[in-house]
Amino acid sequence: MCNITISEFRRLSFDRKQHFILGGMTNACFIYHRKIGDDTTVFLYHVNNFFVEMFYGMKKGKTTMINCFIGPAELEQYIDTIHLNELKTVLK
Helix, strand or coil, X not given: CCCCCHXXXXXXXXXXXXXXXXXXXXXXXXXXXXXXXXXXXXXXXXXXXXEEEEEEECCCCEEEEEEEXXXXXXXXXXXXXXXXXXXXXXXX
8 A cells, every 4th residue: 555646545534544644554754844823733744646734633632634635736835944955855
């Protein structure tokens, strides 16, 4: 399952997606985290040829949403905080 495509990942259940990223089933590479308000931290990972955002709710103490994407448009919100050299290393 290491060579999963974004289509296959999208079909997984919420729990399987979370286990896939955090459970060591893949070569998911943590890139960055950002805060949304006081309650939510978004963790950005790179998996094969796509990206995964895991939204963690501090008040709930668990992952509340998982988003995956390929295109650069979704990376816009990270552009001021992630250096291109860091991404270049991750995407090798």
